[in-house]
Amino acid sequence: MNLTLHVWRQKNAQADGRLETYNVADISPDSSFLEMLDELNEQLLTSGQEPVAFDSDCREGICGMCSLVINGVPHGPDRGATVCQLHMRKFTDGDAIWIEPWRAKAFPVLKDLICDRTSFDRIIQAGGYVSVNTGSAQDANALPIAKPAADKAFEAATCIGCGACVAACKNASAMLFVSAKVVHLAELPQGQAERQKRAKDMVQQMDTEGFGNCTNQYECEAVCPKEIPADFIATLNREYVRAGVTASE
């Protein structure tokens, strides 16, 4: 396959960026999208040019590192998959492809297609955990958990923290990410003690980081590689207001 790529190039966080156009030839349709970019980089490297910087690590759709907006859609056209799981057979010979980084104030671009997502870590720091020190746990089977609750918690916990929800949201809101963690822990008995404080603190941190406001457009859910449903956001809305009205502190 021969393709024209319009790739966002930006030297560093301070510099202005621009789209650059590259051509790649003889791409195997069995290649993954990232392997196609590897080939572009190989081409650039051998001619002494700077390769395109992009994040990727596990390349099997679970680490959440890869983060490309392809033709305006985070993770590209395949639903329920990260961009490392996208294969070139989804494109047609001769296609022009636009490749951009996640765009949000809370995800500043560091270089080319790489952005800084530590704001997500800080949201987790604000309350996305159960406060249990190592060694103080009771026997794992001492507390039965109904299977539906355990399954729902699991569904929420599948979030890989890639940030596609933010990248896709017209307002760069992080509600799907936050709701996934809040729902995960709110469903489990272990998460009850800090349930209200968690919802409050995580939302407050989300706001502080400069994410936008949710306007219920569900773009997040459409691009989520783990297909986390926007219903969780509804739950978060409820959890948050309940916490805001009744929390003891």
Place this chain on the structure above:
Amino acid sequence: MTPRNSTLDARVPPGPLENKWERFRRDMKLVNPANKRKHKILVVGSGLAGGSAAATLGELGYEVDCFCFQDSPRRAHSIAAQGGINAGKNYQGDGDSVWRLFYDTVKGGDFRSREANVHRLALLSRNIIDQCVAQGVPFAREYGGLLANRSFGGAQVSRTFYARGQTGQQLLLGAYQALERQIGAGQVKMHSRTELLDVVVVDGRARGILTRDLVTGRVSRWAGDAVVMATGGYGRVFYLSTNAMGCNVTATYRAYKRGAFFANPCYTQIHPTCIPVHGEKQSKLTLMSESLRNDGRIWVPKKAGDNRAPDQIPEDERDYYLERKYPSFGNLAPRDIASRSAKEACDDGRGVGHGRRGVFLDFRDAIQRLGQDEIEARYGNLFDMYRRITDENPYQSPMRIYPASHYTMGGLWVDYHLMSNLKGLFVLGEANFSDHGANRLGASALMQGLADGYFVIPDTLGHYLGGDKPEPVSTDHPEFKRCEDELHDKVKTLLSIKGKRSPASFHRELGLVMWEKCGMARTAAGLKEALKKIPEIRAEFWENLSVPGTNAEFNQSLEEAGRVADFLEFAELMCLDALTRDESCGGHFREEHQTKDGEAVRNDKDFCHASAWEHKGPGQPPVEHREKLEFENVALATRSYK
């Protein structure tokens, strides 16, 4: 080259096996709570082992700095483990026990691991599950609300806890959340996108590290009372592997170059059920859970060079080779056996797919027996993954699989305290060599990482600090400067070669050599060939490498070049170890040592030891130290899966 064993003291506590850990805890030194915050601990790596260690040390009150090269600790490659985590809970009442888990692990490791460590691992496995459940890890449950278990990797008891196909992810998120809690509390300082580039040794103790900020390129010095290294394995020495793109040997190899012994580098695990290579430009292989082998049947055509579509090949022209060779275990034969058999079939020219490097994994009979719905319920996500990657429908035509490098049992040598021969350097998880011997059982990697991080290191590190009371060291110590100067010289060289080839191209070339000569099956002749070839690749690397840009910026080519440079040296050590270990055991199969049925033949008389290699400086051959493995509690048996 005469091996020495004088310097290796494993510090295994005396007394009966069952009481060794208690015995250690009884005698261990403690650090006063008020003094803990005066100790700075440098934790390198934030996966299951590093993340759980940093979190727990933070909870205890130590001042922790934690480093990872990814953008967040949540991305560590522990996340990719699918199958599950073993624990000797005996919740199913099916006869499991700490002893049985211990025994299975020692046997699975082909009697090349340290008994005392493995027993401790089995003992602590139970606490891990308790801890993780308390953190909110959503393990699979039964309708009654209790935890579900399954049998994994041919184990005779159901002791594997799992969270659908994402156990690694869920466990890592548990550790990550505990870690973030400590970061939020100010107990741990996290340095992401930061790579370790050297270990600083002062007076024979690991007293600090040098790191490079991957975003700005800035090199920083860190001094501490101990360095905890949990940087994973070196499977990417084969270039193509199931490891993440960033996995590398740099941290452990640079510690090795500063005096830490590297043990058993030839022990690598090749996983049998991966999706085969599709072409030259491939960057990475994808593993599919070996639970597929529960219902899938593995076969190749009987005739070499058979190009017919699988459904055109009649039953009597198919060779279900695992069922034929291992009638009692059949398709569930251990990983190394299943992998090697696939290689043999392909070496015979009977492989299928691209380059004839693949075998069929066929669900036709299972679908007929159980119905497509049931197969979908059991393996739906794996089938979807296969379809996405290969564009083939595995419900209609058999999957093609091939083995791939997956895990490395070798690593830095550590004693019972998980401390390397370099005092103050602790090594956890896949980065050390201790618990899996020559082969790792399924669902044991997660167990080891978390046992080391949550439960072992907090005690053994405290014992070290409380007993040895290391003197304060500052980053102004001349040794820091010396190491930093060396580092700058190396980086400058990498940038100044200005050749024509990318770091990846050298990595790929090295990988091919390693896969061919030091992969699933090894021979003395092949290893010698590799030992000749690797220095040639390395020489060209230093002459014809292209790394554009500068050091003072985000420069992924420079990162990669540094890692490949280390692989190019490490590969030689690996081949040397494989050559020296003149026996077959576990994942290390020397073709010279096999029965006429192709079974591995161990040599317990001469090789019942761990080989720990000492670096002797550039151009000098490394020196082998041997830790004799004493088996006081289990009898050395020959594995048989017939």
Place this chain on the structure above:
Amino acid sequence: MRGLNRQKRPNRLLQLAGSSIGGKWIMALTGAFLLFFLLMHLYANLLVFAGPEQLNGYAIGLRANPLIIWGGRGAVLVAFVVHIAYAIKLTGENREARPVSYQHEATVQASWGSRYMLLTGGLIAAYVVFHLLHFTFHVVDTGGMDWEAGTIDPYSMVLAGFKHPLISLSYLAAQVVLFFHLHHAVGSMFQTVGLGALRAKKAVSLALPALICGGYSLVPLAIWFGVVK
């Protein structure tokens, strides 16, 4: 603790109102009230079909009770102002949240209505002003009211007003705009207050706006086609 916002704000409700989710709730609650008003207004409009006595009687009844009419007007006004003010605040924050936009924009599943809420909202607000100038303040006079006599005859006023093609057409156009606004608003409301599964929301968010906008449109259509004389 870099970046962690640990400062305590004095008032819990103020804190709620200032947060992103609090803002959503305020939009939803004021919107819900305005929706209630639309339904009440629709009820009154449909009295046209019951004849002049019914409609005029309803109007006279309302006016006889100043608490209801002025209380109601005040509440609607407050809801309007808060709804619009928050819309501006939240939209401003949303624009700030993405300082550099995509060069190649795409939308996967966001509805048309959801993407142009500020536009449709602005058009509705503008139309409401015109509507008030017309039927309430009579600045735009289309006849039908006998001011000298001082009788209250909304029935004649409505009939006279909608006889004007421009008035009717702009009214119908406003209903279309309102439909798009409500289509997103109704589903959003349920989502924001954490009610219902998404599928149910999608159904209600079509049915309720269709009922309201269809109901409103019936009046000018009926007048034009001579069903109401």
